[in-house]
Amino acid sequence: MQKDFILITLADDDEDDRMFFTEAFDELKINTIVNTVNDGVALMNFLQAPETILPNIIFLDLNMPLKSGIECLKEIKSNTRFNDIVIAIYSTSSSEDDIENTFVLGANIYIKKPNNFGKLKEVLSEVVTLNWQYITSGLNKDNFLLRL
Amino acid sequence: MFKSKLFDSIGFIRTTFLIAFFILIFLASITYRHIKELDKISYSIMNTYEVSLELNQLISYIKDAETGHRGYVITNDSIYLEPFIDARENINKSFQSLSSRIDLDTVKQKQLSRIYDLVDKRFYYFKNNFSSKTEFNNDFRNGRIVMDALRKEVNKMLRNENKLLSSKDRLYRYNNSNTPLIIFSTFLISILTLGYGYMRVIKNYKDLMNQNIRLKIFDESSKQAEILGKYGSWVYSIENKTFDYSDNKFRLMGCEPQSFLPNSDNLLDNIHPDDREIIINAFKDIEIAETFPLLRYRIIKKDTLEIRHFKTAAKFFTDRLGNKNMIGTTQDITEDFNKTQLIKLRNKELEQNNKELTEFNHVASHDLQEPLRKIQTFISRIEDKEKENLAETTKAYFEKIQEASNRMRILIDDLLQYSRTNRSEKKFELTDLNTIANNAISELSESIKEKNAQITFKKLHEVNGIPFQLEQLFINIISNSLKYSKPEIPAVIAITSTKTKAYEKPKLKDNSKREYIKITFKDNGLGFEQKYAKKIFLLFNRLYGKNEFPGTGVGLAICKKIVENHKGYIFAKGKPNEGAIFEIYLPV
Known part of the structure; x- marks a missing residue:
């Protein structure tokens, strides 16, 4: 079953955004299992729970209460168990600082939340269908920020 | 330049006076020699005179003896013998005196002994009893002959004495004819030298007076400058460990000018307790290091107990006598210090305000994006799903909503960009x-x-x-x-x-x-x-x-x-x- 489905986890404190996210995947014809958590602490608890099957891609909002996306990113990257997980930053901000920071910390791609549902679907579909093995081998700051 | 000129002229005056001094010594020695010679001459004149006098006296004694003898021979009265006996005694005294006056001159001594012999011979013919008239006549005639010879001899000696005197005088005159001229001219030169030296001294004195006046003016203006500029100057004698403060230095410390003798012991009295270390460190090892750092410290004014900020700079110098000194300037920088503090504070406030403003600008535009993005996403959802079902007017309203939200998006994007222009590195x-x-x-x-x-x-x-x-x-x-x-x-x-x-x-x-x-x-x-x-x-x-x-x-x-x-x-x-x-x- 795991081979046929892409496991996706979204950590975002905004209810509306979680809804857009799941609805977008619902409409996309890709075999995915989407799981959402409400904040950074919940994400880390989920990842560290022994019964959890680790996701393929984590979409990480930066601005979250209790534990920010940046903190989560650091924790994930410091644990070798999570080495294979692709980290996609999923934020409203497109500030140079945030992009730079997350790139340095080892995130795989940076997505600025689109303001159009159609665009959201496009972006998510692009990220999920990317050949990550190929991308991660040639990490490059120029295509770190996803532009469509 | 002023200094070297002054010292040159001091050297010049010294030389002038030295020359005058030596000229005067020369003059004195010449005069001394001259007087000494005059003395010698006058002594020998006196001697010659005495000798002449004594010789004449001698002749006169003999004549007295002759007269006495004749009287006795004629009258046979012994009363006439008295002058004769006295004469003999007086003659001996005369000879003693003469011989003492010419004892060094052998020629004269010989002459004198010849005279003595003649006198003796003369006295030989003074006999009181004559055996015969012929003997008497012979003796009388012989006595006359001896007397003539004696006169001749005495006259010869007198002539000799006179000749000697005149030759000595000639020699002396010859030797010293230039002396008055030399004395006069050297005296004149020394007078001129001294006069010139005197004029130079007067001129230097006048220059010094002028310089003194200028120095006084300068001193006065620097005192004024010290008061206006709120600074004081001081000199520290490293050897004596004492200070010489300018009046204003005392005033800056809240003391009456020159009200106490500053030295290394009372140096710290006015210094703020927290800053004493700065002063102690600065004065430590200055003798060896010969450097003095720029100091900033606080003092407590003696009169008002007010805290003032001071700045001090100093430099080493060795005076002409080889004493090591330090000359320094201390300034009251309290106003500057306060101003700087105020400016620093204002700057900080301004920086903070600026930072807050850009932060606010950024955050505001950034956070405004969030709800707008949702509105637009919902709009796109409605557009996709429900647009066809809307009534025409609602559709028009809906489009207006879409336009307004788009415009807001552009506005926020532009604002973000504007604030980023400020923020970015x-x-x-x-x-x-x-x-x-x-x-x-x-x-x-x-x-x-x-x-x-x-x-x-x-x-x-x-x-x-x-x-x-x-x-x-x-x-x-x-x-x-x-x-x-x-x-x-x-x-x-x-x-x-x-x-x-x-x-x-x-x-x-x-x-x-x-x-x-x-x-x-x-x-x-x-x-x-x-x-x-x-x-x-x-x-x-x-x-x-x-x-x-x-x-x-x-x-x-x-x-x-x-x-x-x-x-x-x-x-x-x-x-x-x-x-x-x-x-x-x-x-x-």
Whole structure:
């Protein structure tokens, strides 16, 4: 079953955004299992729970209460168990600082939340269908920020 | 120079007086020698005179004896023998005196002994009883002969004495004929030398007086300067460990001028307890190190107990006597200190305000994006799913909502960009404007195509700048020109650059020779009235209604901001319906 489905986890404190996210995947014809958590602490608890099957891609909002996306990113990257997980930053901000920071910390791609549902679907579909093995081998700051 | 001149003249005076001194010594020795010789001469004259006198006396004694003898012989009365006997005694005394006067001269001694013999011979013929008349006659005649010989001998001796005297006198005169002239002339020279020396002394004295007056004036003005400038000067004798303070130094410390003798023991009395260490350290090992650091410390004024801030600098010097001293100046910098503190505080406040403002600007625009994004996403959801089901009026309203939210999006984006222009790091690098122009054109390719615009540039200069900001500048100005192009003709935008110097362009209000790169954007668009040339760069300022030309009034404000970040200038020239020219001056 795991081979046929892409496991996706979204950590975002905004209810509306979680809804857009799941609805977008619902409409996309890709075999995915989407799981959402409400904040950074919940994400880390989920990842560290022994019964959890680790996701393929984590979409990480930066601005979250209790534990920010940046903190989560650091924790994930410091644990070798999570080495294979692709980290996609999923934020409203497109500030140079945030992009730079997350790139340095080892995130795989940076997505600025689109303001159009159609665009959201496009972006998510692009990220999920990317050949990550190929991308991660040639990490490059120029295509770190996803532009469509 | 003044110093060396003074010391030269002191040397000169010293030499003058030394010369006069030696001349006087010379003069004294000559005079002494002269007097000594005169003394000798007068002694020998006296001697000659005495000898002559004694010789005459001798003759006279003999004559007395003769007379007495004759008297006795004639009368046979013994009363006549008395002078005869006395004469013999007196003659002996005379001879003794004569012999003592001429005892060194052998010639004279011989002469005298001859005279003595003759006297003896004469007395031989003085006999009291004569055996015969013939004997008497013989004796008398012989006595007469001896007497003549004696006279002759005495006269000869007298003549000799006189001759000796005159020869001595001649020799003396010959030797000393020049002496009065020498004495007079040397005396004259020494008088002249002394006179000249005196004049020099007087002149020096006058110079010194003048210098003294000037020094006094200088001293007075430096005292005034000390009071006005709130500083005091001091000299520290390293050997004696004592200070010499100027009056104002005392005043600065809140003391009466010269009210106490400052030394290393009472040095710390007025110093603020927390700053005493600074002074102690500064004075430690100064003798060896011969350096003194610039000090800043606080003191407590003696009279008002007020805390004042002082600054002190000092320098070492060794005086002409070889004493090591330190000369220093201490200034009361309390006002400056307070001002600096105030400025620092204000700066900090300003910095904080500025930071808060940009932070606020950034956060506000950033956080505004969040709900707007959701509104727009929901709009897109409705558009996708429900648009067909809406009534016509609702559909029109819905489109208005869409437009308004789009406009808000642009506004927020522009604001973000504006605040980012302020915030972003300012890394200057040599930037080729040709590359910048190419990047801007490719960024704007869609609207260029849409407007059928032609953008030309040739061999633009290199400038020292922030590349991404310069690109933004080019994009904003070109898109501004594209936006306000005339609809009926294709837009033509020409970009040129030249090198120029500040003083050649009066509008820069900079008379220096600083070099600038002038970049000119010229278009054939709608232009504007010149009176709006400055207004168009203000934030949110627009010359047209937003229905005619959509926009936020941020684009050119960003341009101005960018140019200011580069310490440059931006000007706009326009003529309605002919076009606009944007001139940008960036420092080389």
